[in-house]
Amino acid sequence: MYKQAYYDEDFLIxxxxxxxxxxxxxxxxxxxxxxxDKLKLPDVRSVDVSRHFTRLSEMNYxxxxxxxxxxxxxxxYNPKYSDYIASMEDFNKHPLExxxxxxxxxxxxxxxxxxxxxxxxxDYSSLQPSAGAHGEFAGILIIRKYFEMKNELGKRNEIxxxxxxxGTNPASASMGGFTVIEIPSNSDGLVDINxxxxxxxxxxxxxxxxxxxxLGIFDDNIxxxxxxxxxxxxxxxxxxxxxxxxxxxxxxGKMGFDIVHFNLHKTFATPHGGGGPGSGPVxxxxxxxxxxxVPIVTEDNNKYKLFYNLKNSIGKISSYYGSFLILLRAYxxxxxxxxxxxKNTERAVLNANYMSNGLSExxxxxxxxxxxxxxxxxxxxxxxxxxxxxxxxxDYGIHSxxxxxxxxxxxxxxxxxxxxxxxxxxxxxxxxxxxALKADNETLKKSPVNxxxxxxxxxxxxxxxxxxx
Ligand SMILES: Cc1ncc(COP(=O)(O)O)c(C=O)c1O
Numbered sequence: 001m002y003k004q005a006y007y008d009e010d011f012l013i014x015x016x017x018x019x020x021x022x023x024x025x026x027x028x029x030x031x032x033x034x035x036x037d038k039l040k041l042p043d044v045r046s047v048d049v050s051r052h053f054t055r056l057s058e059m060n061y062x063x064x065x066x067x068x069x070x071x072x073x074x075x076x077y078n079p080k081y082s083d084y085i086a087s088m089e090d091f092n093k094h095p096l097e098x099x100x101x102x103x104x105x106x107x108x109x110x111x112x113x114x115x116x117x118x119x120x121x122x123d124y125s126s127l128q129p130s131a132g133a134h135g136e137f138a139g140i141l142i143i144r145k146y147f148e149m150k151n152e153l154g155k156r157n158e159i160x161x162x163x164x165x166x167g168t169n170p171a172s173a174s175m176g177g178f179t180v181i182e183i184p185s186n187s188d189g190l191v192d193i194n195x196x197x198x199x200x201x202x203x204x205x206x207x208x209x210x211x212x213x214x215l216g217i218f219d220d221n222i223x224x225x226x227x228x229x230x231x232x233x234x235x236x237x238x239x240x241x242x243x244x245x246x247x248x249x250x251x252x253g254k255m256g257f258d259i260v261h262f263n264l265h266k267t268f269a270t271p272h273g274g275g276g277p278g279s280g281p282v283x284x285x286x287x288x289x290x291x292x293x294v295p296i297v298t299e300d301n302n303k304y305k306l307f308y309n310l311k312n313s314i315g316k317i318s319s320y321y322g323s324f325l326i327l328l329r330a331y332x333x334x335x336x337x338x339x340x341x342x343k344n345t346e347r348a349v350l351n352a353n354y355m356s357n358g359l360s361e362x363x364x365x366x367x368x369x370x371x372x373x374x375x376x377x378x379x380x381x382x383x384x385x386x387x388x389x390x391x392x393x394x395d396y397g398i399h400s401x402x403x404x405x406x407x408x409x410x411x412x413x414x415x416x417x418x419x420x421x422x423x424x425x426x427x428x429x430x431x432x433x434x435x436a437l438k439a440d441n442e443t444l445k446k447s448p449v450n451x452x453x454x455x456x457x458x459x460x461x462x463x464x465x466x467x468x469x
Contacts, residue, residue, distance in 0.1 A: 059452040060452075061394075061399050063076070063078055066397050067398065067417065067421045067425050067429065069398075069399065069416055069417045069429065070402050070416060071216075071376065071401055071402040071405075071415050071416040072242075072374065072402055072405065073416070074242075074244050074267065074416055074418060075416075075418070076244075076266075076418045076420045078269050078270065081332060082270065085332045086329050091104075093105060095319070095320035099304075099305060103303070106297050106304030106305070106306065108327070108328060108331050109127055109304075109321065109324070109327060110298070110304050112281075112330065112331045113296065115331070119243075119247065119248075119341075120243075120283050121251030121253020121254050122252070122257075123285050123289065124284055124292060124296070125281055125292075126138075126282055126292040126293045126294070127281045127321070127322045128281070128294070128295075128318045128321070128322045129261065129279070129280040129293065129318065130280065130318050131280045132168070132239075132240070132241055132262075132263035132265075133168040133171070133280070134280050135262065135263070135280030135282045136168055136172035136208075136237075136280070137172045138261070138280075138314065139172075139261050140159070140172050140176035141293075142284065142288055142291040142314055143176070143178075143237070144176055146235065147205055155202060156203060156204065156234070157177075157178055157205065158178060158180075158181050158203045158204050158205060159176075159178040159179070159180055159207070159208055160181045160183055160196070160199055160208070161180055161181070161208050162185055162209055163183065163407070163408050164189065164213045164408055165208070166210065169208050169210075169239060181199055183195040183196055183199050185213075185408060188368075189213065189369065190217060190221060190369075191209065191219055191221060193224060193228075197228060200229065200232045200234065201232075204232055206229075206234055206235040206259075207236055208237040209225075209236075209237070209239065210238070210239035210240070210242045211238070211242070211252075212246070214242075214405070214406045215366075215367055215371075216374040216375045216416075217372070218246075222255045222256065225256075226256025226257070227256075230256070235258045236259075237258070237259050238255070238259065238260040240260050240261050240263060240267070241263050243262060244266060244267050244344075244348055244373050244418070245345060245348065245374075247341045248339070248341045248345055249342060249346075253285070258284065258285050259282065260282070260283045261281070261283075262281050262282075262283070263278075263280055264280065264281065264326060264327070264330040265278045265279070268329070268334060270329040277323045278326055281322075281327075290312045290313065291312055291313060292313060292314070293316065293317045294308045294310055294316060295308050295316075295321055306321060344419040345373070347419035348373040348416075348418050349372050351418070351419060352374055352416065352417055353370070353371060354423070354426055355415065355417050355426045356371055358430040359433055362382075362437050363377040363382065363433070364379075364380055364381060364382075365377050373416060373418070374414060374415060374416035375414075376413065376415075377412075377413050377415065378411045378412055379413070379437075380410045383441075384437060385411065385444075387403060388441070388444035388445060389436045389444070390413065391444070392436040392439060392443070392447040393432050393436055394447065394448035394450075394451050395449060396435075398428075400413075
């Protein structure tokens with residue numbers, strides 16, 4: 001067997017002397033039908049291999065190829081220094097490695113927990129969850145456990161969510177066993193306070209929102225909302241997906257939130273990870289510490305420890321200690337930026353407003369209030385479909401905005417340029433978006449024509465799945 005041969009001294013000697021021990025002898029135990037006489041490797045030059053894979057890599061769009069202004073998703077450029085650090089051998093430890101030998105990794109996790117606490121204005125954090133939505137789910141389980149310990153779970157079985165919320169919010173709440181109650185937004189796109197007051201009851205476990213919301217508008221009534229919720233004995237949950245709009249300026253803690261999840265890929269420029277293995281840490285006010293997912297990292301006299309013994313923890317929700325190499329990238333991003341995190345936010349907000357201003361002459365931009373890091377535009381009344389515009393701009397090397405979300409805006413396109421783009425990028429984007437609006441409908445319907453995959457049948461793609469493993 002291969003394993004035996006590998007540890008066999010003869011094998012090592014033969015290996016060093018160039019005898020073909022492994023192929024001739026180590027495979028003896030394999031059945032004949034899986035053995036091959038000859039290896040049929042293609043005879044190609046390395047330059048051809050390199051060109052082939054480079055070409056393949058460009059068939060798909062990525063943050064390395066151009067701007068990616070997906071509203072609500074905050075697709076920043078992923079800095080190469082973070083990738084470089086994450087590829088260093090010393091950080092790539094086996095997850096079962098003895099704690100003594102991974103003190104450096106644990107120190108980084110501990111420091112990141114501390115930074116996230118400061119950034120969010122919360123008291124404790126856990127790095128366990130593997131995506132934003134997973135962080136939401138962890139937060140919901142914390143809410144559940146909190147009321148369970150107070151013997152109120154049977155009564156507090158509802159979570160209120162505004163109609164502008166991201167779909168993962170109601171999904172997480174309902175997966176956590178709560179009934180979701182949706183309330184409408186007011187004419188400014190903000191939480192309708194009267195609707196909130198009328199909905200809050202003895203059954204309310206929590207109110208779950210993101211601020212600024214998915215329209216990019218900061219809800220100035222957040223203090224009043226916090227008061228209404230807390231007076232009722234309920235909890236206030238912050239969906240941290242839009243943290244890029246407030247970094248270094250204010251915190252969910254100051255706004256009165258009790259629980260926050262972070263989407264490290266959005267705010268701290270790590271790869272998204274497609275719902276995991278990304279990272280979506282969760283942070284809480286001190287009265288909720290005992291419910292955090294474990295392990296958390298503790299420090300005592302410069303010794304770092306994976307701590308599992310939280311009294312009423314919701315338990316373990318990821319393997320080992322979370323997505324360490326993603327955490328490391330976020331940590332390096334925070335270390336590298338330092339006080340400039342606030343500048344990044346200011347720049348992201350400025351970019352979004354410069355872009356929305358440039359487009360406002362051509363597209364409808366609903367809700368008059370000032371936008372923060374993102375904005376929503378609509379093709380309503382232009383005679384064009386948002387989907388067609390989104391497809392047209394692909395031919396110009398631009399990724400589509402988030403299309404048909406949020407649901408409260410007809411023909412919606414949600415744009416978030418982030419701080420990673422330049423004025424030149426934004427001007428180009430505006431020009432292409434205007435060009436799209438001026439194109440005839442026949443051209444729009446056929447778009448895109450220059451991408452590796454052209455217009456797909458979206459309905460068939462969603463309904464007629466061919467799953468492959
Ligand atoms: C407002 C909001 N909340 C939650 C999520 C879910 O985050 P993730 O994609 O990390 O699971 C998103 C993702 O786009 C979002 O925009």
